[in-house]
Amino acid sequence: MPRSRAPSEPRLEGRLRRLRTAGHRITAQRKAVLRALAGMGCACGAEDIHARARRIYPRLGLVTVYRTLGALVREGLAQTVQLDDGRIRYELRDDGxxxxxxxxxxxxxxxxxxxxxxxxxxxxxxxxxxxxxxxxxxxxxxxxxxxxxxxxxx
Amino acid sequence: MPRSRAPSEPRLEGRLRRLRTAGHRITAQRKAVLRALAGMGCACGAEDIHARARRIYPRLGLVTVYRTLGALVREGLAQTVQLDDGRIRYELRDDGxxxxxxxxxxxxxxxxxxxxxxxxxxxxxxxxxxxxxxxxxxxxxxxxxxxxxxxxxx
DNA sequence: TATGTAAATGAAAGTCATTTTCATTATCTC
DNA sequence: GAGATAATGAAAATGACTTTCATTTACATA
The missing domain is CATH 3.30.1490.190 (Ferric-uptake regulator, C-terminal dimerisarion domain)
Structure with missing residues (x-):
């Protein structure tokens, strides 16, 4: 009997579709970033997301994380949170x-x-x-x- | 007949007094930063404040501006505004x-x-x-x- | 008013998050 | 499958801000 699919997976599909529709290509790196972001408990910095996404795609570079996060924000799939320390945190817009x-x-x-x-x-x-x-x-x-x-x- | 004193000057005195009371020394550089800050129309970045304060005290270093702004914020004489990109602007707290x-x-x-x-x-x-x-x-x-x-x- | 001392300064070097460059790789359209 | 071009990653660059350290200065005390 197969284990039930993680609840965020269908959302992942939708997000990938939105990215593709917006003219972006779907890569293993981007999937890893999206899945990492979906798994974070709360808004996190690029380093944290990188660390988590690397568990899915180990050769992922930090630069790619920044670029992917930028694209996600531009396409309205994610948003930033500014804390007092000036660092930028990111979070998915689950529901807008x-x-x-x-x-x-x-x-x-x-x-x-x-x-x-x-x-x-x-x-x-x-x-x-x-x-x-x-x-x-x-x-x-x-x-x-x-x-x-x-x-x-x- | 002497020209009437600029309206911010008495406030300058008060601010200097507050700085001194808090254990800081009064220097020409700090006066220049305070006067520059008082003359800015709205919250400004350290570079802008530096540029303006240099017109009062030309050899003023940017580092000193940062340090002075830090002290002003710590003593409650100024406060910061965070921009979208994490950059910091400073403004005097005229009235709290x-x-x-x-x-x-x-x-x-x-x-x-x-x-x-x-x-x-x-x-x-x-x-x-x-x-x-x-x-x-x-x-x-x-x-x-x-x-x-x-x-x-x- | 002189003087000692600790605070303040400025130039240069250092951080650190984020961005850019550029050669290489991979996706997706045809 | 091939070609165009978007995406990647490593290294270098950026830019705002901070630290270091030798020198200068304010100001409490003599």
Whole structure:
């Protein structure tokens, strides 16, 4: 009896199709990056994605990861998250649902937050002559685990 | 009859006092950086600030600008704005009033936005076990001037 | 007002994430 | 299957920012 297919595989197919439709070629490297990205728990840096994707395609170069991530972002399949340190994190857009991030300043965990309340700010921008096309909102703080640890340390 | 003093000068004095109180020494370079920063129309990068401060103190090094900006941020006299690509802009905290930014993707102009509506997000974070201590919100788009230019170009 | 000391400076060198170059390889169209 | 051209990877380049270290300077103290 075959093991059931991993739940992300059908999505992988769809993403590859979207890439191909956009004029990109499908390579083993790109599949590896996509699968690595799908397997990450939260938004991650290029190095981390490289490390994981190498388990699938060992000779994968970091440069290719950067290029693939760039293409994914350009085609709307992935998006970036900017943390305080200036490094860029990437995450797949599973569902295209708009969301923001909660970043733990202690352990670096990144949680999704589906709520968004920038409507009034966009209007305020419009009143100032701006056409707002995008926004970026990150909340920083401490997750439950880290707060507990801190309390124990005291 | 003497010309009236520039309006930012008394503030300069206060800022220097705050720096000194925090254990820093007052140097011609730091005065130049502070005055340059006060004269910038909006949040600017270290290079721009360096260029302007050099008009006051020509032998000023870029390294000193970075160091001074760092100290100003640490002492709460200035704050940073993160651009889309991770580059850092600096601005004085005139009044300490909390605000966000409108960043023009075409000319790089940064406008202030006094509105803030992250309260609901903080609550959503709390519901997820997070203690939110800070946030960062930037709106990206096109300012009136750049939109007009774009229209002309067509 | 002199002086010692630690902070500040600037030039050059170093980081480090990300990008570019370019020769080679591989995909996909015909 | 062949050819065009996109993709790859290694190495070098970039660019914003930081560190190092010898020299200068501010400012507390004598």
């Amino acid at each position: 649902r708009h969301h923001h991030h909660l970043v733990c300043l202690s352990c670096g965990a990144i949680a999704r937050l589906e709520t968004c309340a920038v409507g009034p700010l966009q209007q305020a921008g419009r009143r100032r002559g701006f056409t707002v096309t995008a926004h970026r909102l990150e909340l920083f703080g401490y997750c439950g685990d880290c707060r507990s640890l801190e309390r124990e340390a005291r | 009033r909390h605000h966000h930014h409108l960043v023009c993707l075409s000319c790089g102009a940064i406008a202030r936005l006094e509105t803030c509506a992250v309260g609901p997000l903080q609550q959503a974070g709390r519901r997820r076990g997070f203690t939110v201590t800070a946030h960062r919100l930037e709106l990206f788009g096109y300012c009136g001037d750049c939109r007009s230019l774009e229209r002309e170009a067509r």
